[in-house]
Amino acid sequence: MSPQEATVAMEASGYTSDAVGRVGRFGPFEQLRTRFRAVGAPSYRVDVVAYYVGPMGLTCMAVDALSGPQVSFDGIRLIGRRPSELSAELCAYLEKTGRDxxxxxxxxxxxxxxxxxxxxxxxxxxxxxxxxxxxxxxxANTVFDCVPAEEWRVH
Structure with missing residues (x-):
């Protein structure tokens, strides 16, 4: 997905964004970012951040624990939970489905x-x-490798 396609999809879901920003480079490719917030939310709020790498397009998304949309996977609520609760539920799911x-x-x-x-x-x-x-x-070899350095600074 390109930054423009992601923006259209997020706007259809009630989110607005600022201009696409440059994060840096990953080897020969430029890294870009789009910050999204719910329509009507203050301009300083960031609910979802989408990251893109050159011709690969969308490579990473981060959903804010406090203001981001609720996201679930196979009945597991992923956003805004105590980390220990999510870890326990995700661990049980991974074991049940034979995943590492x-x-x-x-x-x-x-x-x-x-x-x-x-x-x-x-x-x-x-x-x-x-x-x-x-x-x-x-x-990128791992999910960790997909995540730009700026994302690791969010606490």
Missing amino acids: IEITTGGDIGSHELGMNPRAQRAGDVLLTRLVFGRPNDW
Whole structure:
């Protein structure tokens, strides 16, 4: 998906965005980013961030734990939960479906196969789940490799 296609899809779901921004380079390819927020939300709020790499298009999305849309996968609510609750439920799902249980760089349960990298995001005195979805392919070996450095700085 190109930045323009992602913007059209997000607008159809009630989100608006600023201009596409440049993040940096990944080898010979330019990395771009689009920040989305719900229509009517303050301009400083970022509910979803989409990252793109050159000709591959959309390679990574991050959904904010506090203001992002609710996302679920096979009946599992992924966004805005206590990390331990999501880890337990995701671990049980991965075991039940015969998939590998993986530990993310942040110490949470994730899945390279499903392209899910849950992260803890501070919400006042508690931590809630922010989810980073990545699409590794010929340009990246793992979900972690798909995620731009700026995303790892979100706490």
